[in-house]
Amino acid sequence: MMRRKQLVLSLTFLCFSISLLGQQSENSALTLDQCISIAILKNPLVLSSMNQYQASLARVSQAKAFPQPSISYDSDLQTKFFNFKDCGESYFGLSQSVEFPGKRFLRGKIAARESNEIMADLDLLKLDIALQVKNAFYNLLLSQEKLKYAQQNLELSSDFQKKAKLKFDAGDVAKVEVLRASVEESKAFNEVKKASNEVKLAKAYLNFLLARKKYSPLEIQGELKRHVINLDLEGFTKRALSFRPEMKKISFSLERGNLQKKQAFMSYLPDFELGVSKHHIVGEGKWWDVTLSFPIPLFFWQPKKGEIAEAQANINSINNKVEHIKNSILLEVEEAYTNALTADNQIKLFEGDILTQAEEVYRMFLISYQEGEIGSIELIDARRTLLEARKSYADALYNYDVALAALEKSVGQKLEGEVK
Numbered sequence: 001m002m003r004r005k006q007l008v009l010s011l012t013f014l015c016f017s018i019s020l021l022g023q024q025s026e027n028s029a030l031t032l033d034q035c036i037s038i039a040i041l042k043n044p045l046v047l048s049s050m051n052q053y054q055a056s057l058a059r060v061s062q063a064k065a066f067p068q069p070s071i072s073y074d075s076d077l078q079t080k081f082f083n084f085k086d087c088g089e090s091y092f093g094l095s096q097s098v099e100f101p102g103k104r105f106l107r108g109k110i111a112a113r114e115s116n117e118i119m120a121d122l123d124l125l126k127l128d129i130a131l132q133v134k135n136a137f138y139n140l141l142l143s144q145e146k147l148k149y150a151q152q153n154l155e156l157s158s159d160f161q162k163k164a165k166l167k168f169d170a171g172d173v174a175k176v177e178v179l180r181a182s183v184e185e186s187k188a189f190n191e192v193k194k195a196s197n198e199v200k201l202a203k204a205y206l207n208f209l210l211a212r213k214k215y216s217p218l219e220i221q222g223e224l225k226r227h228v229i230n231l232d233l234e235g236f237t238k239r240a241l242s243f244r245p246e247m248k249k250i251s252f253s254l255e256r257g258n259l260q261k262k263q264a265f266m267s268y269l270p271d272f273e274l275g276v277s278k279h280h281i282v283g284e285g286k287w288w289d290v291t292l293s294f295p296i297p298l299f300f301w302q303p304k305k306g307e308i309a310e311a312q313a314n315i316n317s318i319n320n321k322v323e324h325i326k327n328s329i330l331l332e333v334e335e336a337y338t339n340a341l342t343a344d345n346q347i348k349l350f351e352g353d354i355l356t357q358a359e360e361v362y363r364m365f366l367i368s369y370q371e372g373e374i375g376s377i378e379l380i381d382a383r384r385t386l387l388e389a390r391k392s393y394a395d396a397l398y399n400y401d402v403a404l405a406a407l408e409k410s411v412g413q414k415l416e417g418e419v420k
Contacts, residue, residue: 241330
């Protein structure tokens, strides 16, 4: 049942991903969910893990297979070598090895647990790939946002330079004002070039994760926003210990170890060899012979010193790993939670005070400059402060989204929330 369920889930995921690829041809701008699905669908490590999982399912069938029966023929008392026709006695029979009840079923369960462990590794790999894609996607959004601000600053700088030149021609300002305006325009132009390169590199990395050529055309749709999430550390840790693939894998490993120990104990129980043959003696008649044989556990200590000891050592090793894995997961959750909480507080600070104040100061300085009350230096500083505030706000949104992505990975589940 578990194997069928996992196969259905795998097929559903593939069909969903293929449908997303179909949508990509119709709409060139990719959403975050589409990028994640494409990356997982095309990732070579995922494809390799899927093949390993399919191989593990085949091993389950092999473990449950029945031993093959044997057909035997015995010709005795031949008058000449290979003279089967004139032999004095012959046997023709069929034999079958019969395992002690429960052994075949136990082998199947052990193989199934191994398959579950591989699936858990595959789920963890998908979480890692999803986190990489999210980080790259948010980084591209941030780079595009900074490019937008740099372009706006260039437009303002160019306009400021033109106005400064007109004022200089009219005799209202000194030559130094025009020079300062030209310097600011050059700085703004360089900032646009720098931001454009960052966008180009961000697209190249996202293309790499999507298994596309580095500089293939790429457009994404989305924006950096604050998702209102109930940041509950205790709830996150409980979910992480329940849903993280590592916890599932260690649980399957422990089950497999216990089953292998039980299998080792069952090695004491004998298998049977059942045979039926037709016995013919020339001149006397034909009879049926039935043979039943099984091994005697004379060297009974061998399984305990071998298989049982190995199985117990594996169980002890797994138990020692459990606490380490739990601590690693809890540390990962707490780190992501702290980063998300910090970024959320920064966003609130920007939205509540910093952005509003920076915009208000710039408007006041712009009016004062137009009325000739202040010089260009004060206005340039006010504009630079506003631009830095907007960039820092974008950084805070980016840090928050990245922290939430890390939190989702650490929990092992998607976090649902509202977008503000």
